[in-house]
Amino acid sequence: MASTRKISNATRAADPLKEVVKLETFKGKFAPAEFVEALSYKLVAQAQNTPRQFDPKPFIRNFEAAIDELLRLKRKVHNKIDDLEDQAEASDKLRRKKLIEINEAMQEAQTAFESLEARLGDVGKTAISIGEQLETIDKQRTRAAEAKDLIQYFIEFNVGNTARLAQVNAAGPEEEFKTATIVRRLNAVAKEVDLAGTEAAKSNIEDYSEKLEKQLLERFDEAYADGDKVTMNECAKALVEFNGGESCIRAYVNQHEFFMNQSNLDESEEHAGDEQSQDGAGGEDPVLARLCDEIRKTCKQEWNVIRAVFPNAQAVMQQFIQRIFAQSIQTHLETILRRGDEESTLSYLRVLAKAHSTILALANDLHKLDEDVVAGSSGKPVLTAIINRSFDDLFVPYIEGGKYIEAEQGCLSDVFAQHLTMFQEYAAQRARTPRGKVVSKPAPSSNSSSPTKASPTSAAGMMGNLMTTMNAMGQEVAQQIGLQAAPEPISPEDMGLPSVSLMLKLLQAHVEAMSRCRELAPPSEVAKNGTMLFNQLIETVGVKYLEVALDMMIEDLQYADVRQQPTFDQLPMVQVAQKILQLLQLHFQSSIIPGISSSPTAHRDMVVYKNGFMSTVEHRLNVLVQKQIDAIVSWLGTCLATQKKTDFRPKDEMSSNSMAVTLPCAQCTEFLEQTLERATSNLSGLNLEIFLTEIGTSFNSMLVEHLKKFVVTQAGGLILLKDVACYQQTIAMFKIPLLNERFDMLRELANLFVVKPETLKTVINESHLSRIELPLLQPFLSQRADWGKLAKLERDLFQPGATRGQPAANAGRRTVEPGF
Known part of the structure; x- marks a missing residue:
């Protein structure tokens, strides 16, 4: 801006129009305001000094002249641009012409270069051909010279002269290598030549070959003993050239310190x-x-x-x-x-x-x-x-x-048999014991020290069998009449029944077998061998051991003496079997799947097989639990069956007040407490709840039917109420809401035998009993000792058209029996 201002001041000293309107003014930065100011600064000064009214005409004439000058300058610039364009076009044509000339020159040079290259290639080929011919000629010359030498050596060997070759051999290591080459070729010539008179040459060549090889080997051995690697290398090269070096290699390996010390x-x-x-x-x-x-x-x-x-x-x-x-x-x-x-x-x-x-x-x-x-x-x-x-x-x-997998299967069989020996002996003893009898420890044989054993078909053998049978029958009769103590029953430890500790030992043996299978079997056979080992585990430990043990437990429950209180010896097997299945599943995932995952078919078959086995065991467990429930319920029924007709008909009110509960009630509650204790120890979670619910529901139904069998007096109702309260208190220990509700209803039924006749109808209509249909209550009411004296009440309650007194009383009323 400062430079523009300087130019403008310079133009004011001369004619504004000529000095301002020129080409240099528009070069660089152009300011229109300063350009106009430079054109009209004198006119502006004159207008300021003249007191007259402003006259625009001088400005108009000045600007018109400036415009004319600008138009002239524009035409001048356009003319100059046209000249420059013409010059540029001419220069471009000249440049293109030169490029064409240069391109033509380059093509000519390239053609010449290609021609020269082709000539050089022909010369190179000729040189190569000449070199190959020279090399062939040289090889032929060398081969001819070597053949001449071989012929001369062969002739010398034929006459027994080996001095020249011995002289070559003694010249040094390099000549020794040359000697080995010559002798090797002489051996080849001796094998090919089959002319009369050459037998001596062949024999001498063979002798010299043996001598040379022995000499080289002796030098090699000496150098090997001294640790002279240079001499060993010289001898090894000569021997490799002579006969492939096999003798040298054998000598080196046989004398190696590693094999000598091993x-x-x-x-x-x-x-x-x-x-x-x-x-x-x-x-x-x-x-x-x-x-x-x-x-x-x-x-x-x-x-x-x-x-x-x-x-x-x-x-x-x-x-x-x-x-x-x-x-x-x-x-x-x-x-x-x-x-x-x-x-x-x-x-x-x-x-x-x-x-x-x-x-x-x-x-x-x-x-x-x-x-x-x-x-x-x-x-x-x-x-x-x-x-x-x-x-x-x-x-x-x-x-x-198949040698390995056969040995592995045999080993597993031995290990399993060793751990299951006690169970197998118990199973054999059980098979010899009549069903329903207690399996006892086998008594030692009295004639076990006899040095000889009679044939079963001989007279002595038949007599021995008869005496054994008679002794067994005599012992059984003596035990029945009390003259001889009963045999000691076998404990669970002596039975060899399934246990978590034993299963861990069996699985540990199988884990070790699977580890060996993955280590020893070829990769293509790991899945097949793993399948065989797992099948052996399931068949031996699962089917022949666990399932057989469960069948024994079921059989014990099925043929148990119903006159005796049932034991809970079989119930622990449920928890043991469940833990065994969990261990088996964990073993399958951690040890079996890694070995069979490479074979989808084997994996699928093994999963199906394993799941089928587990389903079978779970079915047996369900049967075992159901048999246990049936035995418990049956014994509860046996206890209730001992209820006397006079238990709820005491002779006086005093005796009813002094009596706590009846004997059947005491027996049932004590047995239920034992059941709860053993069930809690061996079952858990949903299994325990279902087990106790099934027992409680069945017992509730039995009690409902039990109340229909006895006539109850006013004083006997108090005794009955005490029994029901005791039942209710015992069942409350089960902590199952469904059973609590059922025994609450049972207690309401027991109240029917206690309330006075005048309030009986109110109790039926307003208590929990209002949810039960009236016909279902009649069997209970009929057992009241005073029911025969309440004919009017009976008519009000049970005759057709009778109602409970309130319209809403029947709302939500059950149509099933109270025990269900």
Whole structure:
């Protein structure tokens, strides 16, 4: 803005129009207000100095002149723009023309370059062809020279002259390598030549070959003993060139310190292994663990030696590892498996599984050594095949062909049988005991010390059987008449009945078997073998043990003597069986599913099989609980049946006041308390509630029918009311609202025998009894001793058209009996 102001002041000194309206004025920043001010500043000054009225004409003429000058300047600028555009167009045409010329020149250069490249390619091909021809000629010349030398050596050997070749061999290590090559070729020529007169050459070549090989091996052995890797490498190269180096490799492996010391190690630790096997723990074998650690260390160190000595180091390492597996590991594995097999099948399987795990870890470490060290810059493992094959060869005799799973199933059968021996003996003793009789401990045989056993078909055998039968019958008669004490019954511990502790032992054995199955079985057979082992568990422990035990409990309840108070010996089996099913479900999820999850078909079948077994056990549990309920209810009915007709018809009122409860009531309440105590100890949750509800409901119905059987006097009603109150108090201990409601109604029914005749109708209409239809109350009212004297009341209540007195009294009235 300051620069513009400066220009404007300069223009005021000259002619405003010419100085202002020019091209430089519009360059840079242009201010229209200052431009107009510069054009009219003189006219403005004149107008200010003249006192006349403002005259716009001078301004108009000035601005018109400025406009004319601006138009002229515009035309000048447009003309200049047109000239510049013409010049730019001409320059662009020239540029395009030059680009076309340059492009044509580049194409010509490229064509020339391609032509030159093609010529150079032809020359290169010619040179390569010439080089190949020269190389072929050189090879032919070299081969001809070598053939000439071989022929000369062959002729010399034919006449028995080996001095020249011996001289070459003695020249140094490189010449020694050349000698090995010549002898190898001479052996090949001797095999091909079949001409008369060459027998001496063949014999001499063979003798010299043996001598050369022996010489190289002796030098190799001396260098190996001295630790001279350079000499070992020279001999190894010569022997590899001579015959592939097999003899050298065998000598190296056979004389290796690891294999020499291994036999001494096995002998020194054999006694320690025998002592460990006596423990029967079946844990990790320390000798095998130390052997594997020594193999890891030896292989890592030995690779550096083999790589420095042998030109075919990878092949030597393969043979070294194969020898380790085939000799050191296999020998020790056979030893520890033989010890385990001599001890037990379980010990054998434990040793086999632990050895498999230990050696598999060794194989994985050798694979890592192969990838990180042996493969080197190539990055391609070279020991994988030999390691896998050697590892598989170790365990094939013990695993394949179903040998492992057969041994595992046999071991499980032995373990299960060992734990279930007591139960099997009890089941056998039970089968020999008549149904309904107490199973007793088997008495020791009186003739068990007899050295001989008579044939059952002989006279002595038949007489012995007859005497045994007569003794048994005599003991039974003596027990019945009291001359001999009854045999001691078998306790639950002696029965070997299912228990949580025993089931844990059985499941632990099965968990161990499943772990071995996942370790030893091939991946493709894990699901099948796991299915077989789980089926064996269900069949042996579930069907033949748990279900059989439940059937025994049910049978005991079914054939129990109804004249005796029932016991609750079978009720604990409910809780035990439920916990066993929970353990089995947990075992299935944690141990079985991981092994069979890879096979959807096996998984589905196992779930169906397991659920079917559990449903069967739950059904037997329901039957067992129902049989227990039936036995309890039956005994309650037996107790009520001892109620005397005179219990509720005392001779005087004094005796009714002094009597607490009747004997049947005392027996029933005492038995119900025992039932509650045992049920609470063995049942819980909804099972306990259903169990007690079923007993309470049945007992309530029995009491309702019980009240219809006895005539009750006014004084006997007090006794009856005491009995019902005692029943109600005992049932209240069950803490079940439904039963409390039922026994509240029972107490209202008992009140019918106590209230006076004049208030009887009010009690029926206004108490809880108002919910019961009148015809259902008649059997109870008819048992009142004074009911025959209440004919008018009977007519009011039960004759057709009779009502309870209030219209709303029948609202919500039941149409069922009070006990339901």
